[in-house]
Amino acid sequence: MTDLSTLRFFRTPAHSCSYLEDRQASTLFVDPQAKLSPELYSELSLLGFRRSGDYLYRPHCEGCNACIPARVRVADFRPRRRHRRIEKTNQDLAVHREPARYTREFYNLYAAYIDQRHGDGDMYPPSEEQFTNFLTCDWADTHFYCFRQGETLLAVAVTDQLEDGLSAVYTFFDPQLPERSLGVMALLWQIRHCQHLELPYLYLGYWINQCQKMEYKSQYRPLEILRSGAWKEFDPD
Structure with missing residues (x-):
């Protein structure tokens, strides 16, 4: 330690x-x-x-x-009806682990995602340098989990391996396929992968009660949040 x-x-x-x-x-x-x-x-x-x-x-x-660290306790996770429907919709996708690196294929998907989903944010406009500096790392155990339909790349979950779980760093996906809910699918898959690896937690970053963009994280239960130096189960009330 x-x-x-x-x-x-x-x-x-x-x-x-x-x-x-x-x-x-x-x-x-x-x-x-x-x-x-x-x-x-x-x-x-x-x-x-x-x-x-x-x-x-x-x-x-x-x-x-306002920014509160959050993680899913994966052993006790129970998918909602919506989650099960999304997994069924995407059962035709294959997921493969690939090295975390720049490629033209990865970047094109990332750029399309940023352009259409975050054109009003501080990550716009995307660039190759931004992609590399943000998503890759020289010292972390980072992987790109790639969701493909045949040869076509639809989504990438950038994921770090930790001693007690996985950290969901970022997900980017084809913004032209809203019916697939690929962002949700990627998180569900990472929860399942934690279970497969017998790791207790999926770290989700920060939950912000007043921010609608972050509200989705409260949909994955049981959720634990870090308050006053201790991890405690999330209580919406």
Whole structure:
């Protein structure tokens, strides 16, 4: 176990929040010069950190605690009727694990997704450099789980292996196929994969009660959230 007290952290200046209007945000980063590893990543995930590219971070905003780390306790997960319907709709897809890397095929799907789903966000416009810097990592155990119909790539779930689970880093998919609900399908598949690997948790990043874009995470139960340094079962009431 790493002595976390020896790590240095850096806080960004305040900037406009990507999730809540009229809010200022700042981010706490682990020193990029530190020796990062999947083991350290696993320890920091327990404290609410996430990965973006080669960096480990968590929100650290003045006077705001809206971003709450969340994870699914997969052994007790019970799919809803909608989930079962989506899995049935996508039963013609094959899922293969591929190295986390830039390819023209991956990038074209990513760019189409960002253009059509996040054209008003801070990830627009997409670029090859952004794709590589955001999704790949030199030190993490990262894989692209690729959902294909025959030879056609429909979705990619970018997933990190942790000691106690998987971390759902990002999913991008064909935005022209809303009837498949590919984003939901990718999360359901990652939950199933955790069960297959006998790992207890799927880390979902941050749940934000006031943000409609993040509300979907509360649909995967039982959900645990990190409050006051302890993981507790999510209570919607």
